[in-house]
Every structure is written in C-alpha cells, then in structure tokens.
Amino acid sequence: MTVDGGRDYDVVIVGAGPAGLCAGLYAARARLKTIVLEKGVPGGQIVNTHLVEDYPGFLSVEGGELARLMQEHAEHFGAEVVMAEVSAVRSEGPNGVVKVVETTDTTYRAKAVILTAGGSPIKLGVPGEERLNARGVSYCAVCDGPFFGGRVLVVVGGGDAAVEEATYLTKYASRVILVHRRDQLRAQKILQDRFFANPKAEVRWNSVVEEIVGERSVSGVRIRNVVSGETSHLDVGGVFVFIGFRPNGDILADTGVTMDHGGHVITNALMETGVAGIYAAGDVRAQLARQVTTAVGDATTAAIAAEKYIESLGAH
Numbered sequence: 001m002t003v004d005g006g007r008d009y010d011v012v013i014v015g016a017g018p019a020g021l022c023a024g025l026y027a028a029r030a031r032l033k034t035i036v037l038e039k040g041v042p043g044g045q046i047v048n049t050h051l052v053e054d055y056p057g058f059l060s061v062e063g064g065e066l067a068r069l070m071q072e073h074a075e076h077f078g079a080e081v082v083m084a085e086v087s088a089v090r091s092e093g094p095n096g097v098v099k100v101v102e103t104t105d106t107t108y109r110a111k112a113v114i115l116t117a118g119g120s121p122i123k124l125g126v127p128g129e130e131r132l133n134a135r136g137v138s139y140c141a142v143c144d145g146p147f148f149g150g151r152v153l154v155v156v157g158g159g160d161a162a163v164e165e166a167t168y169l170t171k172y173a174s175r176v177i178l179v180h181r182r183d184q185l186r187a188q189k190i191l192q193d194r195f196f197a198n199p200k201a202e203v204r205w206n207s208v209v210e211e212i213v214g215e216r217s218v219s220g221v222r223i224r225n226v227v228s229g230e231t232s233h234l235d236v237g238g239v240f241v242f243i244g245f246r247p248n249g250d251i252l253a254d255t256g257v258t259m260d261h262g263g264h265v266i267t268n269a270l271m272e273t274g275v276a277g278i279y280a281a282g283d284v285r286a287q288l289a290r291q292v293t294t295a296v297g298d299a300t301t302a303a304i305a306a307e308k309y310i311e312s313l314g315a316h
C-alpha cells in the first residue's frame with residue numbers, strides 16, 4: 001500500500017536530470033507514489049548539450065529532445081514532475097524513518113529520498129568574470145553560441161566539456177582558442193581529434209586566463225603562460241568556461257550523509273548513502289564517469305534499492 005495525502009509520497013526525487021527522470025520512471029513503474037522536484041528545466045545538463053551521441057539506441061539526438069523523451073517516459077508511468085527548489089532534507093520520527101523535503105512553499109514527506117540534483121559550473125574566479133557574465137562570459141555553448149557568429153572565442157578548460165563545446169562553437173565563431181593550464185588535455189581522444197581536425201581550432205597550452213576585459217561586453221582576455229610567466233592579450237568576443245562543476249549535495253548536509261572533498265555524496269553500490277532511506281545517483285554522487293549512461297544506471301539501482309527499502313518498512 002502506498003502512502004496517501006497530497007504531500008505524502010513513497011519516493012521524493014530531487015532533481016530531474018537523466019538520473020532523476022530515470023529514477024522516477026522506475027519508482028513510478030513499481031507503483032510507488034513518486035514525485036520528481038526540479039528547480040529549473042527538466043533534463044539537467046543534457047538540455048545544454050547540443051547533440052548526445054553516446055547514449056545507446058540514439059546515434060545522435062539533441063539533448064533537449066532526449067530530456068523531453070525521458071520526462072514523458074517517467075510521467076507515462078505516473079511520476080509527477082514538478083518545478084520546486086528544495087532547500088533541505090531531514091529525517092524525522094522513530095529511527096528517522098520519515099524523510100522531510102522542504103521546498104520554498106511546500107513540505108513533502110516521504111519514505112525514501114533519491115538525490116539526483118547534479119551540479120553547477122565552476123567559475124574561474126578571475127576579475128571581469130562576474131561583471132561580464134551573460135555579456136560575453138558563458139557556461140553554456142548551446143545556449144549562447146549562436147550569439148557569437150563570426151567572432152573569436154576563448155574556451156577555458158581541457159576536459160570533455162571544454163573540448164566538445166569548443167568544437168561545437170566552431171559552428172558559429174571565426175576562431176576558437178582553447179586555453180588550457182597544462183600541456184595535455186584530459187578530454188577523450190575522439191573529442192580531441194575532432195577539435196584538432198577543425199581549421200578554426202587553436203590551443204594555448206600551459207596558459208591560464210587571468211582577467212576578462214571589456215566595458216559593456218567582453219572584448220578580450222589577459223592570459224598568462226604558467227611556464228614562461230609571460231602574459232599576453234587576446235582580442236575575443238566571448239569566453240566560455242568549462243572547468244568542471246560543483247555537485248549540488250548541500251541540501252543533504254543536515255542528514256548526516258558523507259561527502260568527499262569535492263562535495264560529492266558517497267554511496268555504496270546500491271546507491272545507499274549510509275542514512276537509511278536516502279539514496280544518491282548521477283553527477284551529485286562520487287563516481288568515475290559522470291555520463292548519461294552511468295547516471296541512468298545508478299538511478300535504476302537507486303530506485304530498485306529504495307523500493308526494497310520501502311517494502312522492508314512493511315507499509316508498501
């Protein structure tokens with residue numbers, strides 16, 4: 001038997017990226033009363049990804065389209081997907097068996113909580129970045145790339161996101177200069193090959209952006225070569241920053257779950273956090289790959305583990 005009452009759920013899922021929507025699908029399909037809470041647009045990071053081409057079954061699919069299909073799939077089985085920003089999660093009642101999820105205007109009660117809240121982009125923290133945010137400084141190539149037709153762009157970072165998005169930006173820009181702090185990229189080889197094959201691609205190795213300059217919008221960057229110590233100025237119309245992201249695990253701070261030094265929630269192979277009834281899956285969790293495929297795999301495990309946990313409470 002599932003719980004009743006408007007704001008009482010079997011499972012509350014926090015975050016509607018691929019992990020959250022997949023957990024929603026599995027939990028709802030298991031006939032658990034399930035709600036997925038999302039503060040922004042359902043789909044998570046894939047909404048800001050032009051093409052996803054490493055999700056099995058889809059040779060190439062637009063990120064927004066994959067997100068839409070995932071949401072439709074979860075809702076088809078009865079999961080509610082609701083826009084709400086979660087501020088805190090806590091355990092109440094005997095042995096902390098009731099999970100309370102606070103949002104700006106509603107308090108939800110649940111038997112299990114699955115945190116799939118992803119993360120947000122890490123900022124460079126250099127002068128000009130904050131002031132020129134959305135005036136040439138961007139963290140989303142798909143969102144902002146079309147505004148930079150014919151311009152010279154800098155992309156900062158050396159991981160998959162930086163190299164993939166730099167390649168994407170060559171669609172619009174006249175040149176894309178990748179600025180990376182070391183002399184080799186950590187991005188997958190296939191992404192590197194694609195970038196370097198593009199005639200608009202350039203790299204500044206061993207270099208960091210020290211300042212983003214411009215009056216009303218970005219007009220250039222000051223970069224420093226960390227080996228030679230030399231600084232130089234690049235005239236550019238935009239700066240795209242892809243230097244990783246910070247997981248959104250803070251809302252679990254009061255529950256007693258363990259996090260690593262980067263703020264990722266630590267789980268076991270069942271996606272259990274160590275606090276009974278609280279699970280984590282996807283990018284918010286400490287793990288190797290941070291892919292859509294791993295996110296949905298983890299979320300599947302989390303939803304099934306939550307189902308078994310709820311059964312063990314004897315009330316399902």
Ligand code: NAP
Nearest residue numbers: 157158159160161162164181182186242243244245289290
């Ligand atoms: P990431 O793999 O952590 O790479 C971050 C990059 O930024 C690194 O090259 C790092 O340099 C650099 N960096 C970090 N802090 C910096 C700073 N303060 N100043 C300058 N550079 C800095 O992050 P990501 O590229 O966002 O990827 C995140 C996850 O998503 C990864 O697991 C990735 O595989 C996945 N992803 C996958 C795909 C795909 O498969 N198509 C696409 C996008 C993302 P160092 O190398 O020197 O540390």
